[in-house]
Amino acid sequence: MFVGLPGQGMHVHLDALSLLFLGILLPQVVAGALAGMRNSPTFWVFVLGMGLALAAADAFTLILGFELMSAASWLLVLRGDQKPATLYVGMAIFSAACLVPAVFLPAGSIAFLLIVLGAGAKAGLAPLHFWLPRAHPAPPAGVSALMSGGMVKVALYVIIRYGFVVLGPEAQPWWGGVLVAAGAASVLVGALRAMLETELKTMLACSTVEHVGLIAVGLGIALRAKAMGDATTAGLGLQAALLCAVAHGLYKPLLFIGAGEVKHSVGTTSLNWLGGLARAMPRLGLLMLAGAAGMAALPLGPGFAPEFLLWHAAIGAAGTGGIVARIGFTALLALLGLGAALAIGAAVRMFGVAFLGRPRTLQAAAAEEGERGPLIGMALLAALCVPVALLPNLLLDALSPVIRLLAPQAAQPPLAYAPLPLAGLAGLVAVGAAFILYRHGVRGSREVPAWNGGFGKPPPWLPFGDPATQPSATGFGEPIARAIGRGLLAPGGADPSEAFLLAPLARLHLRGVRVAERIRRATIRQRLAFIFTALVAFLLALGLGEGG
Amino acid sequence: MLLNFLLRLIATMLHVGLTFALAPLVMGVVTTLRAWVLGRRGPPVVQPYRDLYKLLRKSTLVPETASQLFSAWPLACALSIAVAAMLVPGFCTGLLTAPLSDFVTIMGLLALARAATMLGGLETGFGFGGAGAAREALYGVFAEGALLVVLLGFGLLAHGVTVDGIAVAFDTQHIGISVSLGFALAAMLAVALTETGRIPTDNPAGHLELAMVHEAMLLEYSGRNLLLLNYAAMLRLLLWMSLIGSIFLPFGMARATDILSWPGGLVLWLVKLAAMSAVLPVFEVSSAKMRVFRVPEFLGVAMLLGMLAAIFLFVAARIGA
Numbered sequence: 001m002f003v004g005l006p007g008q009g010m011h012v013h014l015d016a017l018s019l020l021f022l023g024i025l026l027p028q029v030v031a032g033a034l035a036g037m038r039n040s041p042t043f044w045v046f047v048l049g050m051g052l053a054l055a056a057a058d059a060f061t062l063i064l065g066f067e068l069m070s071a072a073s074w075l076l077v078l079r080g081d082q083k084p085a086t087l088y089v090g091m092a093i094f095s096a097a098c099l100v101p102a103v104f105l106p107a108g109s110i111a112f113l114l115i116v117l118g119a120g121a122k123a124g125l126a127p128l129h130f131w132l133p134r135a136h137p138a139p140p141a142g143v144s145a146l147m148s149g150g151m152v153k154v155a156l157y158v159i160i161r162y163g164f165v166v167l168g169p170e171a172q173p174w175w176g177g178v179l180v181a182a183g184a185a186s187v188l189v190g191a192l193r194a195m196l197e198t199e200l201k202t203m204l205a206c207s208t209v210e211h212v213g214l215i216a217v218g219l220g221i222a223l224r225a226k227a228m229g230d231a232t233t234a235g236l237g238l239q240a241a242l243l244c245a246v247a248h249g250l251y252k253p254l255l256f257i258g259a260g261e262v263k264h265s266v267g268t269t270s271l272n273w274l275g276g277l278a279r280a281m282p283r284l285g286l287l288m289l290a291g292a293a294g295m296a297a298l299p300l301g302p303g304f305a306p307e308f309l310l311w312h313a314a315i316g317a318a319g320t321g322g323i324v325a326r327i328g329f330t331a332l333l334a335l336l337g338l339g340a341a342l343a344i345g346a347a348v349r350m351f352g353v354a355f356l357g358r359p360r361t362l363q364a365a366a367a368e369e370g371e372r373g374p375l376i377g378m379a380l381l382a383a384l385c386v387p388v389a390l391l392p393n394l395l396l397d398a399l400s401p402v403i404r405l406l407a408p409q410a411a412q413p414p415l416a417y418a419p420l421p422l423a424g425l426a427g428l429v430a431v432g433a434a435f436i437l438y439r440h441g442v443r444g445s446r447e448v449p450a451w452n453g454g455f456g457k458p459p460p461w462l463p464f465g466d467p468a469t470q471p472s473a474t475g476f477g478e479p480i481a482r483a484i485g486r487g488l489l490a491p492g493g494a495d496p497s498e499a500f501l502l503a504p505l506a507r508l509h510l511r512g513v514r515v516a517e518r519i520r521r522a523t524i525r526q527r528l529a530f531i532f533t534a535l536v537a538f539l540l541a542l543g544l545g546e547g548g
Numbered sequence: 549m550l551l552n553f554l555l556r557l558i559a560t561m562l563h564v565g566l567t568f569a570l571a572p573l574v575m576g577v578v579t580t581l582r583a584w585v586l587g588r589r590g591p592p593v594v595q596p597y598r599d600l601y602k603l604l605r606k607s608t609l610v611p612e613t614a615s616q617l618f619s620a621w622p623l624a625c626a627l628s629i630a631v632a633a634m635l636v637p638g639f640c641t642g643l644l645t646a647p648l649s650d651f652v653t654i655m656g657l658l659a660l661a662r663a664a665t666m667l668g669g670l671e672t673g674f675g676f677g678g679a680g681a682a683r684e685a686l687y688g689v690f691a692e693g694a695l696l697v698v699l700l701g702f703g704l705l706a707h708g709v710t711v712d713g714i715a716v717a718f719d720t721q722h723i724g725i726s727v728s729l730g731f732a733l734a735a736m737l738a739v740a741l742t743e744t745g746r747i748p749t750d751n752p753a754g755h756l757e758l759a760m761v762h763e764a765m766l767l768e769y770s771g772r773n774l775l776l777l778n779y780a781a782m783l784r785l786l787l788w789m790s791l792i793g794s795i796f797l798p799f800g801m802a803r804a805t806d807i808l809s810w811p812g813g814l815v816l817w818l819v820k821l822a823a824m825s826a827v828l829p830v831f832e833v834s835s836a837k838m839r840v841f842r843v844p845e846f847l848g849v850a851m852l853l854g855m856l857a858a859i860f861l862f863v864a865a866r867i868g869a
Contacts, residue, residue, distance in 0.1 A: 275673060278615035298663060299656035308652050311696065315703045323862050330858045333700050334851055337693035344659055345685035348666045352681065357673025358613045416650050422631055429630040437772050441604045450611035450768055452674045464613065471670065471678020479686040483844040
């Protein structure tokens with residue numbers, strides 16, 4: 001081999017874990033290509049990098065693929081917007097600086113922490129998630145879809161590969177605790193920001209932070225339980241994390257491609273400027289509704305089974321271990337409940353404000369149905385959501401080799417949530433209700449002006465009524481911003497990690513630059529004086545050292 | 549074996565039939581008793597049935613600005629509440645739906661109904677619906693968190709989280725009266741009051757638009773759509789009563805496979821429902837409706853109580869009490 005480390009070359013090997021993540025990647029790549037990225041070579045390099053990272057059998061190939069993915073996605077982000085691209089490349093360099101030493105270090109806690117820092121920064125785990133809501137919305141929709149649905153999964157794959165397989169024998173219970181803590185923070189911040197952001201793609205990116213957090217919580221619970229020998233909880237945590245990765249890889253790209261179509265058709269993705277799109281774009285509306293149901297983790301949708309498993313895993317984890325850990329898991333459960341309800345609120349807000357209601361602008365009123373290619377891509381993803389939503393048990397059976405690979409002793413109980421019988425019960429009730437309504441009720445319906453609390457018809461020069469009288473996305477999030485946002489977010493509604501981590505770093509950087517600039521501008525006399533002082537100090541130290 | 553299955557099937561059908569038939573009556577009893585406590589005569593207890601029949605005979609109006617999904621939301625709301633009501637055991641345990649009655653599934657179904665109602669409120673894009681939906685989202689956030697920690701306490705005590713399993717465990721095992729269960733009950737009652745839209749968080753009889761939450765989302769609905777939404781609200785009240793009854797008052801619940809225990813179970817179930825329908829209006833009349841932004845504090849206390857319940861259990865397990 002002429003590439004790779006000298007004397008070692010590059011190796012590719014596909015095991016169950018790699019195949020699973022390649023399987024998660026495939027439909028998104030097809031959908032992204034259909035969404036208009038077919039002719040972009042950078043896009044295919046990006047895909048190649050992800051594939052290489054997933055198929056790698058040695059550390060060098062893994063890093064090569066990972067960095068190829070980072071570099072290509074940076075170019076794609078740069079094409080969309082320059083400002084987040086700088087932030088993005090900074091994060092990519094940081095994650096490389098953590099990953100490269102980590103993969104060559106001997107197995108142990110330092111290596112694991114570096115992996116979590118490096119890959120976690122790439123996946124968008126709190127507190128290193130601040131770049132994600134800025135960078136993911138920047139490129140075209142097909143790339144955003146693949147970054148949110150695929151790239152973060154590759155980063156999580158690295159965490160899984162190293163945490164469970166490569167460093168597996170050295171695993172400590174607290175490693176899981178680190179992942180759970182980072183994941184829980186991501187869930188809370190991601191879900192809260194998704195509820196408050198008014199830009200559609202940014203909001204979807206925040207929701208990605210939340211879902212990455214959910215996957216990390218599942219992985220953390222499993223890692224901790226595996227190290228403590230709790231077979232049931234380990235199995236539940238892994239099932240939850242992997243199923244969540246599969247489901248998220250379907251509905252999030254769908255939503256991103258849909259957001260791209262909204263942008264294409266209306267010219268903006270600000271929720272406050274949309275409205276009533278379900279009438280103008282009925283097909284896109286239905287597909288987005290399917291995606292929103294997944295994002296909200298509602299029953300009979302693709303997102304519920306992972307959430308169900310995760311809650312059970314957290315309840316199981318709270319039943320074992322020391323009392324502090326148990327109290328921690330109790331708090332985690334409260335937090336997961338908050339996050340789940342916030343996700344529902346965010347999904348309802350996204351669909352209710354953008355697709356229902358009345359148009360808020362003339363552009364939204366004149367929107368036309370999306371293009372064929374992206375719609376086909378979205379339909380493909382939505383079709384794949386159906387088996388995930390209705391047959392999660394079959395999917396868990398298919399995941400069982402992966403779980404055996406990651407935690408050989410983990411128990412894999414069958415899923416206690418059965419969507420098909422629930423759907424059957426709902427069908428029975430629906431038949432009964434339809435019988436009563438159509439047998440005894442008045443059929444048909446009449447279209448009338450909305451009652452609107454007794455206000456009259458809108459005037460002819462405002463056919464959809466005054467947009468200012470409609471509930472806006474900002475207004476919808478206001479109660480939650482007041483009740484929770486004030487306590488959790490930084491002043492002004494900024495992301496806490498941005499305000500408390502990024503801003504101090506930026507200030508530090510500025511101060512460093514000023515110092516460097518002062519040194520650069522020093523006159524020759526100052527420089528000579530400096531060298532002379534340094535020499536004297538050095539000789540003095542040397543002399544004192546010799547003498548003492 | 550076959551006999552057992554048949555008995556369980558009959559018990560399930562009886563449970564479902566009674567639940568669906570009694571839901572308006574429970575609402576009627578609560579409304580009438582509330583009027584009595586306030587010193588009024590109040591409507592007859594069968595008034596909800598008459599209202600539902602009236603809505604059945606009314607024509608259905610659809611606003612011009614609504615999307616084609618306008619009628620889907622009431623249906624989704626009613627169906628998910630109906631399925632949840634089929635899962636929660638009423639007069640007996642061991643129904644055919646018992647394996648499905650995981651608490652998390654029921655929480656999910658209630659959340660689905662809530663999401664459908666919120667989308668219905670946002671449908672026409674008029675102010676009240678949006679305000680109601682935004683408040684409902686706020687309440688839901690705290691209610692779900694509180695419910696999940698309460699569930700942890702049940703899971704620790706009953707070693708399982710299906711409602712049926714919790715009911716059986718609390719009925720047969722000697723749990724005793726513990727502080728944890730008291731906290732859990734308080735938390736659960738707070739969530740139940742919020743979810744069913746009763747005072748102190750929402751006023752079911754209120755038509756003062758600024759203060760409405762649940763009613764505000766239904767303003768544009770009429771005819772059969774309103775019928776479905778109103779019936780779902782009645783069913784939700786009965787569901788929460790059955791849920792609290794089977795978890796906190798599980799004594800005397802019948803076994804589905806033992807037909808001789810059914811009459812006793814049925815009578816006790818009706819007595820429990822009647823008692824709760826009597827306590828609810830008294831509580832409602834003796835407390836005032838909260839401001840919207842006090843509700844998160846109210847539910848936050850519920851969440852803390854739920855956490856305390858779990859923590860007390862941990863401590864008790866530690867000291868071997």
